[in-house]
Amino acid sequence: MNRSKYFEYVDEKIHILAHRINTRGKLNILNLHLHSENFYLHFFNLLFDFQLVNLNSSAQNVEAIDLIDHKNKIIFQVSATCTKQKIESTLTKDIFKKYKGYNFKFISISKDATDLRTKTYSNPHSVPFKPSGDIYDITSLLNIILGESPKRQREIYEFIKDELGEDVDIVKLDSNLATIINILSLEKWDDSNSDDSYNSFEIDRKIQYNELDDAREVIEEFCVYYKKVDEKYTEFDLLGANKSNSVLNSIRKEYRKLKKTDNKDDVFFETIESIKSKVLESKNIDDIPIDEIELCIDILIVDAFIRCKIFENPKNYNYVTT
Incomplete structure (x- = not known):
């Protein structure tokens, strides 16, 4: 299918957010990371029909877990650090004993995670986790959106517009x-x-x-x-x-x-x-x-x-x- 104007807008805005997170010292990284947690909470709920909530809103700085969906038994970590060591360190946390059987998912909010999806991870608590499908990055998410219907792209576009920026000018200006x-x-x-x-x-x-x-x-x-x-x-x-x-x-x-x-x-x-x-x-x-x-x-x-x-x-x- 052709890339719609809605997809182009979503692509641009998510890349701009990632660029801000990934750039050395450019913004207050803590505040931006917290904003990203809430952004991806609503984004994934819309895109996948999850029922995620922000665990940090009820218990500050919970180790390993940022977002949780109790109905679908899903745990998300939202991170600007995109390394094998980061994921393995998370999988060692004892908090997973409390959420036995919950599927772990990882979202890299600033860098490409293609290589991480091919690796094997130490998983001492046997947390349900399949790297090929449970590690998300911007490219993988945009590919999912690209495959959606124009109606669904419009819904995602409206959400992104409300969260990250204004409407797209259909007639762009000379510059x-x-x-x-x-x-x-x-x-x-x-x-x-x-x-x-x-x-x-x-x-x-x-x-x-x-x-x-x-x-x-x-x-x-x-x-x-x-x-x-x-x-x-x-x-x-x-x-x-x-x-x-x-x-x-x-x-x-x-x-x-x-x-x-x-x-x-x-x-x-x-x-x-x-x-x-x-x-x-x-x-x-x-x-x-x-x-x-x-x-x-x-x-x-x-x-x-x-x-x-x-x-x-x-x-x-x-x-x-x-």
């Missing part, structure tokens, strides 16, 4: 952001495109001045592409007056909405997420994989940081080498 992403996506972002035309000392000074700790690694990784991005902006401006300014102003506008947040690292990474949402809403984004879009946006945000478009500049800041 200079999307156009520059298309241009950048054609580049091979490796050492061949790096350069030393930026002042690393000054950039480090700006990082310290704005108290960016978690964002430092991203800035240091992508600042080496400053010259290449500058070349691409020049190329982009040939398509029309001030097109690069339009892109940089869009980034600055999103940053200004978020800058009052106390944690500056959160501001940096939320700006990235906000720009990604704008790009994905554009009708003129090519069929670029989401990871490539994210790479290009990281590069653009770091470039905007270097160019003084976002965050405060220390006194006499000069980002270009002389």
Whole structure:
């Protein structure tokens, strides 16, 4: 069957949630994990007709178990840690003695779990658990949704829209952001495109001045592409007056909405997420994989940081080498 607009929306929103969970230091991971537990509780109840409840709502921090369905005798662990060791550690917990005969299921909320479904696990309490069918990840869930009828996809779409975001614009907007992403996506972002035309000392000074700790690694990784991005902006401006300014102003506008947040690292990474949402809403984004879009946006945000478009500049800041 063709991928419906409802499935496309669900795909995008669940991947965005996973990206936020999986990214180093970008959000309060504890709060986001708790939100994910409740999200997947309702999501699985809708998708599989389970009757899951959140065990942590009645007993805080229950080991090994996050969600439980007493009628169908199902136990779920919702985890951002996707390893064999994590699952085996869970299966050793004595709490399974209390729920003898309950089927254990594991959901990886941030990473692909394909490899885990092929492994054999130590299971000292003989908990009913079949890795091939009891380990879920985003890809496996999306494949299930893809096989649903358009009516069921619509139901899931409505739920996702209420939980994770607004409706999809049927007519998407033109976006200079999307156009520059298309241009950048054609580049091979490796050492061949790096350069030393930026002042690393000054950039480090700006990082310290704005108290960016978690964002430092991203800035240091992508600042080496400053010259290449500058070349691409020049190329982009040939398509029309001030097109690069339009892109940089869009980034600055999103940053200004978020800058009052106390944690500056959160501001940096939320700006990235906000720009990604704008790009994905554009009708003129090519069929670029989401990871490539994210790479290009990281590069653009770091470039905007270097160019003084976002965050405060220390006194006499000069980002270009002389």
